[in-house]
Amino acid sequence: MTAMLVLDILLVLSLLSLATAALATNDARRSVILFMAFGLVLALAWGRLLAPDVALAEAAIGAGLSGALLLTAVRDQAHRALRSSRKPVHERGRANLRVTLEWTVTLLCIALAGLLAWALAQAFDRAPKDTLAQAVSANLAISGVSNPVTAVLLNFRAYDTLLELAVLLTAALGIFALGPARPGHRAAGPVFDGLARWLVPALILTAGYLLWVGAHAPGGAFQAGATLAAAAVVLRLAGRRSVGLPTGHTLHVAMVAGVSMFLAVGLGLLVLGRPFLGYPPAWAGGLILLIETAAMLAIAATLVLAFFGGRPTPAPGVAEKTS
Amino acid sequence: MIEVMASLLTVSGVGFYLAGSIGLLRLPDLYSRLHALTKADNLGLGLLIAGLALHTQDLLIALKLVLIWLAVLAASAASAHLIAQHARRRETQS
Amino acid sequence: MPELLAVSALGLMLSLFLGLLRVLRGPVAGDRLLAMQLIGSTGVGLLLLLSLLLDQTALIDVALVLALLAAVAAAAFTGQELETRDD
């Protein structure tokens, strides 16, 4: 299989050159597009490494959604730069401070990377080989799902995922602190409308599929949430102010849905005399699906909030129908 | 026989992809390069998917592959148009 | 014919690599973005080939997600211009 070897070399070369180019440029927009290309090739690399779960997450978030988020952020930054350039600033002091700050951050990053590499090396040295993977496959039958990745994320190490959802919730609160959301987009042209017309339903269906398929094949709440969020982003780009994202209390409910469903299930099990998040094998499948559905909604809501760039406000004056 | 057909389709699909990428590098301006994009998606992916569908010999998988092809087609037609329109607007403004 | 599939996959990877040169070279953002679109659909083709070659049906789903999200980037890129003209 020399063909595959050459393919692998080309993949690695592409990743390295894209990463270097994305970091080396001063132009933020160029950097973002290179980063998106990097995410795309990275998804292929994960696929080649027989890790379709990661490939799916990278394709949904790395290549698609974060590109849209970053492109919007770059535009916003350009606006702000234009505005602030009109005000007089103490140029020299600022520049000195900036250089010092950049170097400090760079050194810190290098130190942190070194520390992580050292810790990883230690872990690899000491950990007995493959016992974790064996433990997962030995207990897969009682996990309620047949996809080992979902079994780990939602059952064996459900605490981790609960805390991840809490991190996302914190991020959403941080976005709220940025103030009101951006005003939105002007109505796009007819061709984009024609695209959104089929793309939005297709993305919704795909999100549902990824949620369901996560139980026995690559997929799950994170990939599904990102895909659902992409549907909302397309609606926003098509000129819809409200994109199906609720406002007020309903939005708050959606944001905490993942964490609260997790906690409700965990506490319910405690009441029934089981350990926290220790599902009875017979119910495990259903409970996991329930938690994943709530988690998908929370993840999608958080990602859409990130695209909004602030707290969504009800449309002024004309009440708009939500879709 | 089917195997040979499938392989032939797959290889010619890859050929059109390569032609598209070479076009992307050789063509002189943005609009001409956009031609290379939609062409590779249309015939390149189309033939590749026809070949793969013959390879798998599973109707449901074949249908799913065709869906993916249609999605790529519609997406690339729309994005090619959006990019061209975007560039055209800037040209006429300045 | 796994050999032939592997060679086809290599051909697609080569095509993707050529497309990357255009992403790196530009010169304008539109050029990079259209090259992104091309390597996106090359990636879809490559994933489908690999799904057969490596016997991983899940890669078809990755290709599906990639195909659907490819257009979102182009929309975000051109959509931004619409709002910039606003203010």
Next chain:
Amino acid sequence: MVPGILARTAILALLWWIITQGEVGAWLIGLPAVVLAAMASVSFGGAALSRVSLLGLPGFVALFLRESVRGELDVARRTLAPTLRIQPGFKNHRLQLNDPSARIFLTNCISLLPGTLAARLDGDHVEIHLLDASADPEPDLRRLEQAIARLFDLSLETNDA
């Protein structure tokens, strides 16, 4: 309106069935997903989708495939020749299709067919970029428009004023 909604729901259900490879258990998620997707689809208003005539479909598909292969071979010859044999340029084309969604469909088809690219759609005019502007694209475009008119069961505007 009601038949339109039903048609869309049926198509989305078919899509779900294909994506999930016909698995029965998936309908637990599939039902709400299809309903949600149908609601999103309806929020875009009426589409030409419900008017697609099955009689016009084979003709359109045949024309599209034939033109794709013919055009692609031509474009490949031009771009792979030792010296590029292209002469890019813009031309305007006046649309005879009246229906807005059929116009969008035509615009997308023009972009997909090798050698032509729809750069701007403005009312009933579409600005087309050609790789070889010395050739006259009109006859091909007319045939494409006719096939799309038959596909959506529409009549063409005939006055050429």
